[in-house]
Amino acid sequence: MTGTILAEAARASKAWPFEEARKLLKRYPDGRKPDGSPVLFETGYGPSGLPHIGTFQEVLRTTLVRRAFEALIGARPEDGRTRLVAFSDDMDGLRKVPDNVPRRDLLAGHLGQPLTRVPDPFAAGHASFAHHNNAMLRAFLDRFGFDYEFVSATERYTSGAFDAALRQVLRCNQAILDIMLPTLRDERKRTYAAVLPISPTSGRVLQVPVEVVDAEAGLIRFTDEDGTLVEQSILGGRAKLQWKVDWAMRWYALGVDYEMYGKDLTDSGVQSGRIVEVLGGRKPEGLIYELFLDAKGEKISKSKGNGLSIEEWLTYGSEESLGYYIFPNPRSAKQLHPGVIPRAVDDYWQARALLAEQPLDKQLGNPVWHLARANGGFDGAEAPGAGDRLPVSFALLLNLAGVLGAAATREQMWSYLARYVPGARPDQHPELTRMVDHALAYNRDFVAPGLHRRAPQGAEVAALRALDALLARVDPDIAAEELQTQIYEIGKQPEYGFASLRDWFRVLYETLLGSEQGPRMGSFIVLYGIANTRRLLAEALKSA
Incomplete structure (x- = not known):
């Protein structure tokens, strides 16, 4: 280009x-x-x-x-x-x-x-x-x-x-x-000076009235901390402003x-x-x-320690996801806390996958275009990594780690991924490997400690039994999208009383995953395995 x-x-x-x-x-x-x-x-x-x-x-x-x-x-x-x-x-x-x-x-x-x-x-x-x-x-x-x-x-x-x-x-x-x-309080006016001389005795930067003696020579006059009247140059590092x-x-x-x-x-x-x-x-x-806010919407303060450090973000998400989160409208305040990281990771990858399909005018509005150009210097013909896709979302990895527990390991995660992505190995998927490690860390620190799977109630029990019956008869190699469609059909049945499919999936998230939000269940079940998912269902039904 x-x-x-x-x-x-x-x-x-x-x-x-x-x-x-x-x-x-x-x-x-x-x-x-x-x-x-x-x-x-x-x-x-x-x-x-x-x-x-x-x-x-x-x-x-x-x-x-x-x-x-x-x-x-x-x-x-x-x-x-x-x-x-x-x-x-x-x-x-x-x-x-x-x-x-x-x-x-x-x-x-x-x-x-x-x-x-x-x-x-x-x-x-x-x-x-x-x-x-x-x-x-x-x-x-x-x-x-x-x-x-x-x-x-x-x-x-x-x-x-x-x-x-x-x-x-x-x-x-x-x-x-x-x-x-005119911008200062009366007390501050009495000591204000444009120049802050450095005391020749204490070495401190002084906030004292200053008289200009010779502008061309750089000379000023002021009273030092010990009361001595000093005439001194401001040049060569003997004052700052x-x-x-x-x-x-x-x-x-x-x-x-x-x-x-x-x-x-x-x-x-x-x-x-x-x-x-x-x-x-x-x-x-x-x-x-605008400045960053914490999870409560309060201004972040270093003294309060209510912010999120770079090191913390990079423990749970990628550098690119941080840049993606920061990119939108700088004039709008953003909350900065661990809860925003998973969405930022997935949004970055969705935008990255979309980039190659977009015409130039749309690319220029895609944050990934700007982030790739920021230091790589590409000429705009095609951003590095444009069109790249990961086989699983970060949300899906988090849910997998969640059901495996706080002690989940990289090896366990990859054993499931290898079934979902044939032949997948960590050395062949460096980006996915990083994301697995981030998901394990996030699960360990934020998901597992507060994980609680609620017991199903009323008609929810019958709906979960219907899902278990579905999983008992489907082809073990069923595609995630086909399984998702059949899970939809259960939620549409009037006898279960769901006002919307959103309510049905919320039941699945809360009773099986211990979360208010979750992944596409068809994808999760294929990744986690039908037999393992039926065990989750059995545990949920037992608690009813």
Whole structure:
């Protein structure tokens, strides 16, 4: 497929990454900056804690927009028309000691110091707490194959790379204060300054009033913690900027064209956008995304621990399923808890199977197209894995694991799968092997502990006996779809009193599988085996 054909289709697509990318096309109609430099995308990270699922979603979504923009302008990733910077704000002062780190007393003695000067509590051989967390961030992003450039605030400040921008901040100091002071409480106004000097005695990042002495020389005057009046340069890493000023300065210094951020930073985005214009720059394009919620619909908080970590998701589902779950409308809040994983896994595979059958305009709305392009760089002719199908669904595997119990093993699961998928072996089906392992883990941790098969009641008993009689007489090699049709017929019989087939299948799920929802029963019975299913029926009827 030529880049022109893809670009034409992309310009008409309503998928959100293309809608975002078109903002950049309005900014640069030729698909290039006036000076010919790459269009710059940025994501930000605060290394006061370990990278988490929020970090993943921001880098993923930004990458999706980046690749969508390349499609719009007919470029390939290797053309170098775009860049993605993962910026670490590691000059920030340590505000509090995190709850989830060892040797917390070690960190307590370094409150207020830049994170790159705080010792590493993990004793992992890193130069500082920030260096440790930055290493974790890079390993985290590399794990998912993201194409990015890591940039450290400390390196930029101390090397002098930000010096020109810092001088510009001092030149515009009063204009910046005019923007910021009206947004602050009276008490905060008294100590607010655009520049945060680093104390020459304690090494802490100070929140103190600052007087600009000489903007061109980078000189300021402030009162140190011990009461000493200090005149000091802000260049070369001897100061950093307040958060909103720092964000604007970064946009100005790096020439950032696109950055998205969470709803909780809406006000910061407005003020930083005004400040970057004062500096002589331009606010990046971007979107404001909604935050994740827990199972109760409450905002996820690291201190509460009510979220879901990357490691937890990848224990029970694939990386692709996580990307698929995150993909839809970023402006809509999403609940993030273990209960959403099984559906996300199956939805991903359904979309992946559908991709090869879709015309290009529909492919561009399929999340799998975007996820495959995110880091693989395929040209849009056919996404890697397009048309792939798994012989069983994740829901079906979960139900199989459920009836086998908490101690179910991979070997047991494959013994059933080999009957359902002739000749199937783990080494021949790596994707299915991963899914089996995820299903076993999910069953062990979430299904088996609360599994309860209720006893059938009233006419339900007769309906289950009818199903048992059906299984006693069918051909052992009956196809799953044919068996499903005959199970339908039982549920339609008026003597059993089911208002709908949904009610009939709910009875099967609750009495045989211990779940309110379940798979297509024809497929489950063929996978689990007719004799085994009749034993489940016998147990259910015995409990009536």
